[in-house]
Amino acid sequence: MTEELLRVEHLKKYFPKKVNGKTVISRIVDDVSFTIRAGETLGLVGESGCGKSTVGRTILHLHTPTGGKVFFKGEEVTARNIQRLRPSMQMVFQDPYSSLDPRMTVEDIIGEPLDVHHLYKSRADRREQILELMSYVGLNPDFSGRYPHEFSGGQRQRVGIARALAVHPDFIIADEPVSALDVSIQAQVVNMFEDLQKKLGVAYLFISHDLLVVRHISSRVAIMYLGHIMEIGNVDEVYDHPIHPYTQCLLSALPLPDPDAARARKRIELTGDVPSPLHAPSGCPFRTRCPYADEQCATACPGLTERGNDHAAACWKF
Amino acid sequence: MSEPVLKIQDLSVSFFDRAGEAKALSGVSFDLEKGQILGIVGESGSGKSVTMQAILQILNSEGRITGGKILFKGEDMSLWSPQKVRAFRGKGCAMIFQDPMTSLNPLLTIGKQITEAVTLHTGKRGREAYQRAVELLTLVGMNDPERRMKQYPHELSGGRRQRIMIAMALASEPDILIADEPTTALDVTVQAQILELILEIRNKLGMAVIIVSHNLGIIAEVCDEVLVLYGGSVCEKGTVQDIFYHPRHEYTKGLLASIPNGQSRDRLKPIGGSPVNVRHLPAGCAFCPRCEEALKICLTDKPQTLEVSPGHIATCWRNDPEYRQYLENMGKEAHHD
Ligand SMILES: Nc1ncnc2c1ncn2[C@@H]1O[C@H](COP(=O)(O)OP(=O)(O)OP(=O)(O)O)[C@@H](O)[C@H]1O
Ligand SMILES: Nc1ncnc2c1ncn2[C@@H]1O[C@H](COP(=O)(O)OP(=O)(O)OP(=O)(O)O)[C@@H](O)[C@H]1O
Ligand SMILES: [Mg+2]
Ligand SMILES: [Mg+2]
Numbered sequence: 001m002t003e004e005l006l007r008v009e010h011l012k013k014y015f016p017k018k019v020n021g022k023t024v025i026s027r028i029v030d031d032v033s034f035t036i037r038a039g040e041t042l043g044l045v046g047e048s049g050c051g052k053s054t055v056g057r058t059i060l061h062l063h064t065p066t067g068g069k070v071f072f073k074g075e076e077v078t079a080r081n082i083q084r085l086r087p088s089m090q091m092v093f094q095d096p097y098s099s100l101d102p103r104m105t106v107e108d109i110i111g112e113p114l115d116v117h118h119l120y121k122s123r124a125d126r127r128e129q130i131l132e133l134m135s136y137v138g139l140n141p142d143f144s145g146r147y148p149h150e151f152s153g154g155q156r157q158r159v160g161i162a163r164a165l166a167v168h169p170d171f172i173i174a175d176e177p178v179s180a181l182d183v184s185i186q187a188q189v190v191n192m193f194e195d196l197q198k199k200l201g202v203a204y205l206f207i208s209h210d211l212l213v214v215r216h217i218s219s220r221v222a223i224m225y226l227g228h229i230m231e232i233g234n235v236d237e238v239y240d241h242p243i244h245p246y247t248q249c250l251l252s253a254l255p256l257p258d259p260d261a262a263r264a265r266k267r268i269e270l271t272g273d274v275p276s277p278l279h280a281p282s283g284c285p286f287r288t289r290c291p292y293a294d295e296q297c298a299t300a301c302p303g304l305t306e307r308g309n310d311h312a313a314a315c316w317k318f
Numbered sequence: 319m320s321e322p323v324l325k326i327q328d329l330s331v332s333f334f335d336r337a338g339e340a341k342a343l344s345g346v347s348f349d350l351e352k353g354q355i356l357g358i359v360g361e362s363g364s365g366k367s368v369t370m371q372a373i374l375q376i377l378n379s380e381g382r383i384t385g386g387k388i389l390f391k392g393e394d395m396s397l398w399s400p401q402k403v404r405a406f407r408g409k410g411c412a413m414i415f416q417d418p419m420t421s422l423n424p425l426l427t428i429g430k431q432i433t434e435a436v437t438l439h440t441g442k443r444g445r446e447a448y449q450r451a452v453e454l455l456t457l458v459g460m461n462d463p464e465r466r467m468k469q470y471p472h473e474l475s476g477g478r479r480q481r482i483m484i485a486m487a488l489a490s491e492p493d494i495l496i497a498d499e500p501t502t503a504l505d506v507t508v509q510a511q512i513l514e515l516i517l518e519i520r521n522k523l524g525m526a527v528i529i530v531s532h533n534l535g536i537i538a539e540v541c542d543e544v545l546v547l548y549g550g551s552v553c554e555k556g557t558v559q560d561i562f563y564h565p566r567h568e569y570t571k572g573l574l575a576s577i578p579n580g581q582s583r584d585r586l587k588p589i590g591g592s593p594v595n596v597r598h599l600p601a602g603c604a605f606c607p608r609c610e611e612a613l614k615i616c617l618t619d620k621p622q623t624l625e626v627s628p629g630h631i632a633t634c635w636r637n638d639p640e641y642r643q644y645l646e647n648m649g650k651e652a653h654h655d
Contacts, residue, residue: 047506188588190586191588212577212578250507254580255533255535255538256535267510
């Protein structure tokens with residue numbers, strides 16, 4: 001078995017929020033735990049606002065954790081050592097249009113992390129590294145002097161990834177990296193992520209709400225709802241044998257690009273809305289919408305329990 | 319078959335500005351039948367929204383219809399008076415957009431906005447208009463409609479707002495409902511509910527629906543017919559089964575191969591290159607520069623639109639009878655060897 005790269009233990013991120021002049025606590029990430037092994041991809045899925053991006057940002061201390069611990073290669077990540085660890089842990093953002101500085105050339109955008117971490121011996125060395133990174137991610141090195149607006153969405157996403165790779169990370173958090181792209185371009189970028197993993201052994205936390213893309217790219221997947229992980233495990237196990245009623249519902253709603261299969265399958269309808277994190281229900285966060293919920297579900301939060309075959313779920317009923 | 323509600327014939331639209339001419343649509347034709355759900359797919363810039371704008375005659379000042387016709391129930395819309403066009407927007411054809419927040423007035427209650435729509439399109443007033451508004455909210459599956467009437471848009475979730483938009487579009491009992499990326503901003507579970515709702519009202523009211531989306535999953539879920547656009551031209555049109563199981567245009571095949579199918583984990587097959595620029599369309603097939611199966615003729619001549627099986631049309635040289643004959647002969651020769 002390959003070594004464990006990242007361990008997240010009971011991670012919490014609460015934000016204070018003013019409501020009618022009073023400060024209340026919004027529990028955006030509440031007790032999230034998982035591990036990622038070197039060179040593997042963990043997909044993180046869940047609906048808008050459930051806290052996926054906040055998990056990513058809190059791991060990297062872009063938000064100070066409210067509670068819990070993160071270990072990277074066995075070392076606890078803290079406010080003190082994060083600067084030193086950051087080159088090994090990079091983040092790629094969703095929007096290829098706003099995440100790049102429009103006034104900088106692509107060469108300087110990719111070179112910036114090299115400057116920050118003093119990772120070259122000479123100007124020539126810097127340039128050589130940048131051109132190599134560009135060809136790594138499938139960008140024509142001749143375009144190094146161009147500005148972001150001269151590139152398409154898919155190309156800009158590649159620039160963002162080249163920039164993340166510049167510091168030789170072992171781990172990349174990719175937050176919705178293909179959501180803004182057309183399907184034909186999405187495939188190019190997904191393939192590039194896979195190729196880079198094969199070549200460089202980087203591990204990914206791949207955040208997305210596209211369940212098909214996540215199944216394709218991930219070896220393991222975590223399903224998130226209202227700040228909690230409801231189910232986690234081997235991607236085929238979770239997709240083919242979902243345990244948690246929320247996972248079952250989510251998978252049954254996924255639009256299938258296969259007309260006959262789409263029409264034949266049965267949807268599980270969800271009633272009601274996602275509760276606000278300010279008024280999170282007691283016990284299981286999903287119980288207000290769960291068709292199987294009873295008193296037990298209201299009294300205590302079911303933690304993730306191992307169900308065999310690298311598959312765990314947080315549910316009292318199943 | 320009865321006359322289609324909407325007939326688009328050889329429609330071309332260009333935008334003219336300082337940079338020159340952008341040929342957003344080049345000779346697009348298709349029919350929309352009563353009660354049918356037509357999906358329009360194609361990547362960003364392929365002309366999906368411009369097609370809808372041309373139908374509703376809401377192209378901006380730089381945009382112009384440069385050729386072709388749009389027939390609504392057999393009538394040439396270009397001959398209509400401005401009043402008739404205005405009545406068409408709403409009564410003939412209503413539209414819902416991707417982001418309901420931009421089309422709802424944040425300062426007015428839901429009730430006020432729906433009753434206004436009812437009054438505008440049906441002339442009903444007061445109590446009667448209110449009753450109809452409540453009916454519409456019930457129709458789009460809003461629980462507790464009387465309470466909803468008093469709420470403001472920001473008090474509702476994205477999915478509920480989209481339901482309100484649909485209710486308002488239905489106020490006029492339109493013949494055609496156009497939904498441009500109606501669920502892109504929504505989560506999958508909510509998206510599924512909205513698609514279900516669109517199916518349900520089509521079945522109940524029998525209107526024709528056009529759904530614009532670049533999500534092939536959504537198209538496969540709900541559409542009867544599918545139109546594939548690329549660079550302002552029709553690549554292919556057919557039943558949803560034709561398009562997903564027997565595609566006859568290389569662009570359609572490429573699109574289908576580039577999405578994960580939820581089963582195999584084989585490497586995705588992206589379409590190489592980047593989308594065509596409609597300011598510099600090539601002489602031959604618009605897709606030719608990205609097509610792996612291109613023939614010599616694709617570079618120089620526009621392919622004809624051919625019916626490849628009943629009701630299934632495609633615009634690709636590889637379907638040309640002469641070329642297919644040639645392939646067959648090649649096959650025979652191979653057997654002789
Ligand atoms: N800095 C912050 N201060 C206060 N609240 C925040 C902050 N960052 C995020 N939130 C809140 O946390 C919740 C979860 O946000 P987050 O961005 O993590 O969700 P997400 O799962 O990534 O959603 P999406 O799929 O829409 O990107 C949201 O309700 C958001 O308003
Ligand atoms: N006002 C305009 N001026 C100039 N060109 C325009 C204008 N509106 C649209 N176009 C051009 O017309 C073409 C078709 O645009 P359209 O908006 O129909 O694309 P679309 O298929 O709806 O794409 P998307 O998926 O991004 O919504 C594009 O190349 C676009 O650049
Ligand atoms: Mg996010
Ligand atoms: Mg559009």
